[in-house]
Amino acid sequence: MRPRYLLAAFVAGLALSALSIRAEAAVFDPETATLSNGMEVVVVSKRSAPVITHMVWYKVGAMDEPQGKSGLAHFLEHLMFKGTENIPSGQFSEIVAKNGGQDNAFTSSDYTAYYQAIAADRLELVMKLESDRMRNLKLDPEEIETERQVILEERRSRTENRPGARLAEQADAAFYLNHPYGRPIIGWAHEIRGLTPQDIIDFYDRWYAPNNAVLVVVGDVAMADVLPLAEKYYGSLPVRDVPKPIDWREPPHQAEGTVVLRDRDVTQPSWSKRYLAPSYLYGATEHAYPLQVLVEVLSGGTTSRLYSSLVVEDKVAASAGAWYSADSRGPSTLGFYVSPAPGKTLDEASAAMEATVSDIIRDGVTEDEVQRAIIRLTDAAELAKDSFQGIARTLGAAVTIGRTAEDVEAWPERIAAVTVDQVNQAMRFVLQEKGALVSKLLPANAPTQEAQANGKGKS
Incomplete structure (x- = not known):
């Protein structure tokens, strides 16, 4: 087993070296x-x-x-x-x-x-x-x-x-x-x-x-x-008295909820669960960068935690992943989604998702997962340099909501500085059971839970 640990340490060292190089480079030089x-x-x-x-x-x-x-x-x-x-x-x-x-x-x-x-x-x-x-x-x-x-x-x-x-x-x-x-x-x-x-x-x-x-x-x-x-x-246009935007606040979410939509056009049922989360500018903002790394660990490609576990290994899901964005004036959401694999039910797929997320909350993500996620995120930032419209959208959105061009330039460095402890703390801060909302998309003829409990579901 020792050679494997040495190899992991060597790979982690290379990762950190690569990140330090990237962190020195500007993103867009605005x-x-x-x-x-x-x-x-x-x-x-x-x-x-x-x-x-x-x-x-x-x-x-x-x-x-x-x-x-x-x-x-x-x-x-x-x-x-x-x-x-x-x-x-x-x-x-x-x-x-x-x-x-x-x-x-x-x-x-x-x-x-x-x-x-x-x-x-x-x-x-x-x-x-x-x-x-x-x-x-x-x-x-x-x-x-x-x-x-x-x-x-x-x-x-x-x-x-x-x-x-x-x-x-x-x-x-x-x-x-x-x-x-x-x-x-x-x-x-x-x-x-x-x-x-x-x-x-x-x-x-x-x-x-x-x-x-x-x-x-x-x-x-x-x-x-x-x-x-x-x-x-533009400079020749007169200044106008623009009102100060309302500082909307969201009260604590204390009750869980479920929203179900049934429709005859649904051929692939799906399930999702969302939680209120901080953004760059709202709430516990210190968690914004760690949450981006967390979602990359959970949902960043076919080797990510959720996809590899639910789709590749257990074969209970056709698709599975997570989402989060920090770019908003107000609160953000962190959520998970899953659709069942052929031959599996939505209840089986959602139960597997819930169990997987519970395990991750209990055990935490690993140092190796965090470093690999950071590399993928910073590589994506490098690719973003080639899109004129992508650059304009990234900088425009940041400055318009109240951040700065310097914040955008510092993103790789701030992502690279995220630690595994920060990721696990952010995850446990957000993923509390109270206040979550579950959404289910079902075919029109899908049996209700009551009908299933009474044995009246369609065979």
């Missing part, structure tokens, strides 16, 4: 600045191709909507592609396309972002377009009604017609006791129908301002190229 009106600017120079990704992030998302007006942030995102005082309706994307670019946008609970991928020599063009709609949007009542139907159809196709999406929406609403993360980003259908043109105008005027925005440019440029243009187009 340059940062602030315009005269308070708009933040982040630039990453990547000379591998003569193109750029240009993104504008607003520090407002679905969590900032007034009560009873869910979907407002997403509705405005759609309308931002309509006309301004200077650009006719529908021409924004057409102009970008005619110049060889692509554009789109997205809304989350925490922020809203708009981006263009285009040739580097078109930077001034997209700045001119984007800065124009930051303050000069024209909201035509007829176009609002047309877009309302588009959004309702989007909700039907992406949520209402997909059992898994419906269950996720119901689970979010059941999980959060007070925080607006329980509201769907796209909005509840009845509230989308009730949003008025004035609601949208007020939301736009309240939040869309240069001092509530972040500009990120990645590609064949440097800050020296970007800053003069940014001052010309």
Whole structure:
């Protein structure tokens, strides 16, 4: 047995050596600045191709909507592609396309972002377009009604017609006791129908301002190229009085819950269990980095704890894993999911998951598992350097929620410093039985637990 221990120690030593090398290297080497009106600017120079990704992030998302007006942030995102005082309706994307670019946008609970991928020599063009709609949007009542139907159809196709999406929406609403993360980003259908043109105008005027925005440019440029243009187009926009976001707090979760959705379109049942968890900015933030390492140990590929145990060895599951993200203004969740293998029931698969997680909580993860997880995570950070849009999204999301570009650059070093004791402490801090929510997705004809107990399940 001794040679095996020596080999393990040697491998661990190599791992630590590799991590120390990676920790010294910067991730994206961003340059940062602030315009005269308070708009933040982040630039990453990547000379591998003569193109750029240009993104504008607003520090407002679905969590900032007034009560009873869910979907407002997403509705405005759609309308931002309509006309301004200077650009006719529908021409924004057409102009970008005619110049060889692509554009789109997205809304989350925490922020809203708009981006263009285009040739580097078109930077001034997209700045001119984007800065124009930051303050000069024209909201035509007829176009609002047309877009309302588009959004309702989007909700039907992406949520209402997909059992898994419906269950996720119901689970979010059941999980959060007070925080607006329980509201769907796209909005509840009845509230989308009730949003008025004035609601949208007020939301736009309240939040869309240069001092509530972040500009990120990645590609064949440097800050020296970007800053003069940014001052010309964005810096000339007036500062607005932006309200301070509500500091939403989630009360302690004390009761367990279960959400079950049955649907005839379900062919593969699934089970998940989620726990309230801290993020980079909320709660016991010292656990954020260890939790990222924990989830990599549990769910990072086919050799991870959950997959190797439940799918490969026991063959009770077709899929199994865990999730966690620290990038949020509010609380996060840590959860587990499993689907049964052919010939196995969901109860068998979920029981095996529960038993496996209980064993891990009791015994803890190992030093070797933690070091291997750190290597995989830092390797992924290296690969992320090749994606212009990935870089822009990573930095933009961080700065917009209140972190810094320096936090992003320090991520490999902070991950590399995580210890096995910190991982086990974070795991045991979060994975307490009280307050967890179980979600089950079942076929419409799946027997209830009561029917199974009485021997009335389908044979």
